[in-house]
Amino acid sequence: MNAIHKKVYALTLTMAMSIALIQPAVQAAEASKPTAAVAEAITSKATQTLQQLGYIDGITDGMKESQTPITRAQAAIILQRVLKLDAPASLTGFADVLAQDEAAPAIYALKQSGLIQGQAKGYAPDAPLTRAQLASLFTRAFELKDNGIQVVYSDMKQIPAVHAEDAVRLKQHFIIEGSAFNAKATVTHGEFAEALYLALGLDVAAEGLTPLEDFFKQPAQAGFQMSPDGKHMAYLEPWNNRMNVVVKESGGSGKPIRITNETERSIAAFVWATDDKLLYVKDEAGDENYHIFVTDMDGKNSKDLTPYPNTRAMMVDPLESIPDEILVGMNKRDPRIFDVYRINIKTGEAVLAAENPGNISGWLTDHEGKIRVAVSTDGNVSSLMYRDSEDKPFEPLLTTELGDTFTPLMFTYDNKNIYAASNLDRDKIAIVEFSPSTKKVTKTIYENKDVDVSSFVPSKEKGTILAAVYETDKVNYEFFDDEFKTLMQDLQAKVPGKEVSISNMNEEGQVLFAAYSDKSMGTYYFYDSKTGKLDKLADAAPWIDESKMSDMKPVTYTSRDGLTLHGYLTLPNGAEASGLPLVVVPHGGPWARDSWGFSPEIQFLASRGYAVLQVNFRGSTGYGKEFLNAGNKEWGKAMQDDLTDGVNWLVKEGTVDPERVAIYGGSYGGYAALAGLAFTPDVYAAGISYVGPSNLFTLLDSLPPYWESERNMFYERMGDPVKDKELLTAASPLFHIDQMKAPLFVVQGANDPRVKQAESDQIVEALRERGVDVPYMLKANEGHGFANVENQLDLYRAIEKFLNRHLMQ
Incomplete structure (x- = not known):
């Protein structure tokens, strides 16, 4: 008996489309530099903080005179204190630094540690420190690594080669801004203090803060799944900085066995194939060409079942009743469409089971593993195709237009009728039972007046549906089975x-479940419903202190044209809801929605003092077809207004400081960030676009080939590049960069198949041509969102500094 339905983990085209653009400052160059008053305030704060920490004394280091140049000797004295370096026994090596000199212990301590390299003829301790020398000194002292931020200096050719890479590192870590580096310029005491303050992360440090790394650390253990016979469990666990699959006995004392050894990319998903074999999925560097692998539960006999280049594989049916076979969709014959193959997981043999004529976007099997339903589409019009057996041709049963939904989910257990998600003749999606023989809905299993029904809980043992699942502010169940209702109530009472x-x-009454909240990533439990025994398996993130996390509160407000908008507001834990800085985080998709629960990203932002607003703006899923369709051709317009209205609502309530509002999002959310800065430039003080499209023409022109069947849907929901040229031009931030005035940070994965690198390249290039200095983080081994933890940490460290500089200073 599965929690949802047997294909819950399948990657279908419909699911892919639902996250199509989902799984984060711009002004003239002279305006991007801090004003003299701001710069002085930063320097003053830096000096005060460093003095409190005992790093500067104003005597031997000259720090009382903030505007005078700092000497190389004074810089050495300060760094020795900061790094707590012991002086060597012998204070020799530089002809111009004698043992009795006041700075000698510091200078030779730095030399011993490899932080300075001067030659024997002299260190020039009394010479003023230059910007180039500062860059090299700090890069070595604080181990500043390449974080992927592209750096362009207008005077790059004037930077000495020995210092060039270090100058880049300095800017990558947001220590300096502006287009010119001025390598030979001397560094004042105040500038040195500011650089040191930033290098130490003191600008974002505060007592009692949860470390950034704790939010984005890989889960200790996650994704527990029970083998079909219940004798073993598999889960994901970090190894060499990547999530790998581990297997252990259920309730036994045997040693867990790691059965995968991935070091380049984490396992994306896994599932038990039989009692002793598992399937797992991974791609290469974020290209989303997923391969399906099989391995024994001891890690032996691993095999790539889909070893084809430039091919994406997706599970169609694990064929529970046929232990050694699976049905897999692959686009190896034609990159635009997916054929279905029957693969023997022991031999790897793949046999064509169903050839796609060119318009099939999804397949459905019955409980014997026979392919009996297909969905054809041209993007706007979809047809449900059906056959009684695999030796007969498909025939259309019904046709739907864009906005109408009729998604076949599962056959009834007698293989005669079909359970489907449908909003035909209604606004909200309901779960219905459909008869292929009469071509009619025979029963409405459940519908909700407020929201779409998202899924259901079937029972193979009972041959029926136990509950329907729908999401309002949180996930809810409508129960049809008293035994299952009692079970859920028992579990809820235990956590x-x-x-x-x-x-x-x-069937034995064994239950594997997770308990979670908005403040907890989750805890996994194993429950024996017959004995009532509950065993805790693991905390996903035991290092997270829930008492320091913030409440994610469901909120509603009314848009300017009268729509009721739902979302979530997360305020800093313990903060007064007054005059707070705000980060608006629009979700991706846009045909998706935000949900309640633990979000490391949201909790991280709240922990740094920001209020965080997530809005299910028009065009989001889950609230009915009318609300979804209200977003058609409203990119940059009414969809963006919904976000602006949320900001205005919070400002009017007094919760938010209107001068300290940023917008940050991924994919469509990245587009919304660009659109916010371009179309409502007075609303936002900063923006972050993470894999966000900047030009809707090039976005539509570069859709992945396997989305070709959905192109017309994109045209209807976004705009046709020919018929709606003016609309798309008006909605593309790239063509309106002259209106942008707030600082912008752009983030991109080089292998992104959905929002190509060109989307970020072109807006960064356009702004740089205007003389605007745009931080641009580009990761060569990532795709549509960063998966590797080291890249995630680089990203959020940069976000932390960027937002702090533009919203907190």
């Missing part, structure tokens, strides 16, 4: 204050 998500159940 008070937490929500429950079931992973597996079986």
